[in-house]
Amino acid sequence: MHHGYIFRGPEGVGKQRFAITLATLLNCAARPEFKFIDGCGTCPSCHKMQTLQHPDLLIVEPTGASTTIKIDSIRQVSKFVRNHPYEARYQIIIINDAHRMTKEASNSLLKTLEEPPAWVRIILVTHRPNQLLNTIRSRGQFVQFKKLNEKVLMSLLNKAHSDVDRQTKELAIKLAEGSIARTISFIEDGVLERRDLTYEVLHTLSADNPKTISEAAALLLKSKDRAHATEIVDHLQLILRDVAGYQMELSRTENPLIKNFAQNSRFDALCDLKYQVDEAKNMINRNGNTTLVFEWLLNEFADTFQQKTKQRVTT
Numbered sequence: 059m060h061h062g063y064i065f066r067g068p069e070g071v072g073k074q075r076f077a078i079t080l081a082t083l084l085n086c087a088a089r090p091e092f093k094f095i096d097g098c099g100t101c102p103s104c105h106k107m108q109t110l111q112h113p114d115l116l117i118v119e120p121t122g123a124s125t126t127i128k129i130d131s132i133r134q135v136s137k138f139v140r141n142h143p144y145e146a147r148y149q150i151i152i153i154n155d156a157h158r159m160t161k162e163a164s165n166s167l168l169k170t171l172e173e174p175p176a177w178v179r180i181i182l183v184t185h186r187p188n189q190l191l192n193t194i195r196s197r198g199q200f201v202q203f204k205k206l207n208e209k210v211l212m213s214l215l216n217k218a219h220s221d222v223d224r225q226t227k228e229l230a231i232k233l234a235e236g237s238i239a240r241t242i243s244f245i246e247d248g249v250l251e252r253r254d255l256t257y258e259v260l261h262t263l264s265a266d267n268p269k270t271i272s273e274a275a276a277l278l279l280k281s282k283d284r285a286h287a288t289e290i291v292d293h294l295q296l297i298l299r300d301v302a303g304y305q306m307e308l309s310r311t312e313n314p315l316i317k318n319f320a321q322n323s324r325f326d327a328l329c330d331l332k333y334q335v336d337e338a339k340n341m342i343n344r345n346g347n348t349t350l351v352f353e354w355l356l357n358e359f360a361d362t363f364q365q366k367t368k369q370r371v372t373t
């Protein structure tokens with residue numbers, strides 16, 4: 059074991075969970091040296107580690123309204139390592155969102171990171187390793203975490219949310235970009251309702267009494283939140299993919315809206331629309347005005363999905 063690790067990789071893939079698992083394993087009372095890959099889970103040490111109650115575990119992270127880890131928190135670390143462990147083999151320090159340490163905090167951590175007492179193990183957890191000071195980066199050993207694949211996400215969901223239907227799970231996984239935390243938040247947050255709303259709004263653009271583009275944009279942008287806007291664009295992207303897939307006979311669907319969109323649009327225009335969806339996402343990420351972006355994008359969708367009927371929607 060190295061004395062200092064930097065766990066880096068995308069958000070929500072289990073870096074913090076793994077840090078706790080490692081802390082549990084290192085101190086498990088039942089562990090014959092180098093034999094197990096996990097703690098026993100039942101000894102007092104494992105129990106205290108897993109419930110974060112262990113006196114030899116210190117977790118540091120931004121607290122309250124603060125978005126940074128300040129020097130006071132790191133002083134606590136120096137104080138913590140000065141004493142021998144109460145009862146564990148190793149004192150474990152986990153610094154979550156380590157890139158949020160202020161410069162003073164980082165500098166204060168350097169000494170501990172450089173020459174920690176023999177019984178100390180430090181784990182920095184970050185999804186933005188480039189924002190760590192070089193001096194911090196050079197003193198830790200990197201462990202790279204990756205996005206989780208769909209199979210792993212589904213098996214985790216089957217354990218955590220066995221009551222949720224498969225369609226919702228599959229949709230959440232498609233949108234979550236390999237993050238179990240995002241997958242779960244999509245499910246708990248009603249992802250299917252927002253997908254259905256997106257369908258409905260697209261449909262009303264081509265109905266007999268079409269909604270105006272700005273009415274449609276307002277319906278989709280109920281929340282001013284940028285994450286919400288990005289999610290709706292992701293739904294539009296998936297719908298577009300389904301329409302194109304159906305046109306190319308790569309996928310089947312019983313969804314009458316997808317069939318209808320596919321019958322009324324030209325394939326080359328669907329391809330163009332894909333680039334416009336990507337561009338819309340970029341604009342939202344670059345702090346563009348979400349209402350304007352949505353009005354523009356919905357206009358493009360309305361045009362594309364009505365090419366063969368030549369209906370126009372007035373704005």
Ligand SMILES: [Zn+2]
Nearest residue numbers: 086098101104
């Ligand atoms: Zn144990």
